[in-house]
Amino acid sequence: MSPGTGQLSGLVAATFTPLTPQGELNLPVIGPYVDYLLEKQGVRSVFVNGTTGEGCSFSLEERKQLAEEWCRQGKGKLDQVIVHVGCLNVKDSQELARHAASVGADAIAVISPSFFKPTNADALKMFLKEVASAAPELPFYYYHLPSMTGVNLEAREILEGIENQIPSFRGLKFSGTDLRDLGQCVCYCRPHGWSLLYGVDEHLLGAVVLGVNGAVGSTYNYLGNIMNSMLTAFEKGDIAQARNLQFKMQEVITFAVSLGFSLPMNKQLMSEFSGLHMGPPRLPLLPCPPDHAKSIAQKLRDVLAEQ
Ligand SMILES: CC(=O)N[C@H](C=O)[C@@H](O)[C@H](O)[C@H](O)CO
Numbered sequence: 282m283s284p285g286t287g288q289l290s291g292l293v294a295a296t297f298t299p300l301t302p303q304g305e306l307n308l309p310v311i312g313p314y315v316d317y318l319l320e321k322q323g324v325r326s327v328f329v330n331g332t333t334g335e336g337c338s339f340s341l342e343e344r345k346q347l348a349e350e351w352c353r354q355g356k357g358k359l360d361q362v363i364v365h366v367g368c369l370n371v372k373d374s375q376e377l378a379r380h381a382a383s384v385g386a387d388a389i390a391v392i393s394p395s396f397f398k399p400t401n402a403d404a405l406k407m408f409l410k411e412v413a414s415a416a417p418e419l420p421f422y423y424y425h426l427p428s429m430t431g432v433n434l435e436a437r438e439i440l441e442g443i444e445n446q447i448p449s450f451r452g453l454k455f456s457g458t459d460l461r462d463l464g465q466c467v468c469y470c471r472p473h474g475w476s477l478l479y480g481v482d483e484h485l486l487g488a489v490v491l492g493v494n495g496a497v498g499s500t501y502n503y504l505g506n507i508m509n510s511m512l513t514a515f516e517k518g519d520i521a522q523a524r525n526l527q528f529k530m531q532e533v534i535t536f537a538v539s540l541g542f543s544l545p546m547n548k549q550l551m552s553e554f555s556g557l558h559m560g561p562p563r564l565p566l567l568p569c570p571p572d573h574a575k576s577i578a579q580k581l582r583d584v585l586a587e588q
Pocket residue numbers: 295332333429456480481482483497498499500
């Protein structure tokens with residue numbers, strides 16, 4: 282990973298949103314959550330209200346409360362709190378962008394709207410520009426997640442010339458699997474000093490070889506340690522060890538996939554690994570059976586115990 286001045290790098294946890302058993306925000310969990318990431322996982326930055334955080338399932342008011350609490354609890358502890366402010370409409374996204382700036386977020390990120398979809402890269406760039414202009418002082422990241430948005434534009438096409446439209450543009454989170462497009466984005470970001478953060482945790486080593494600066498993902502909440510060790514091994518040139526660790530992580534994910542890996546399962550895994558109460562997901566997602574999370578946690582212990 283290439284660090285670099287002011288550039289976002291390393292592992293960023295895409296946070297889960299703690300809820301009470303009744304499905305309301307459980308804000309008091311966020312303080313201990315910050316400490317857990319720092320102390321137990323060696324993860325120093327967070328991405329709030331994204332996919333993992335079920336951002337799109339919460340009201341604007343709830344998203345504001347979450348952003349504010351993460352910024353408050355992270356202050357002086359975390360390196361960066363990045364707030365995802367993407368919504369299906371530009372006005373709500375602008376409101377969240379302004380709010381993120383007012384509560385001291387370090388950066389904002391925006392995913393493509395996915396109900397009425399932009400039909401080409403220019404339309405998406407116009408949308409992103411409108412949102413970025415509501416908080417021009419905050420570093421702005423585009424969040425590329427074609428598998429969820431159904432917006433199958435190439436990320437490289439979205440980057441082309443974006444510096445002329447969004448002066449605060451600082452990079453993107455790339456959650457696709459097209460390594461040609463990823464490589465082209467690395468080439469585009471480098472001369473600008475932008476950060477390219479990868480978002481498919483089980484492929485991270487491949488993306489690191491192509492030159493990404495860091496990664497944003499759900500599994501770094503509880504597998505941050507093992508993935509930090511993988512990055513360290515890679516930096517030292519110990520490719521065999523880096524592969525070994527990525528393979529172990531893949532074995533855990535493969536097992537989870539065999540049980541029907543989903544966000545509710547992932548959220549429960551976090552509760553299981555961390556001992557923090559993440560609570561249920563919000564509708565329309567349904568809770569997953571607790572025994573699944575327990576058997577995945579056991580799988581991880583077994584995999585880590587093998588040498
Ligand atoms: C679609 C989605 O939520 N992707 C997450 C972030 O981009 C990843 O962190 C995955 O949860 C992870 O790679 C496991 O498949």
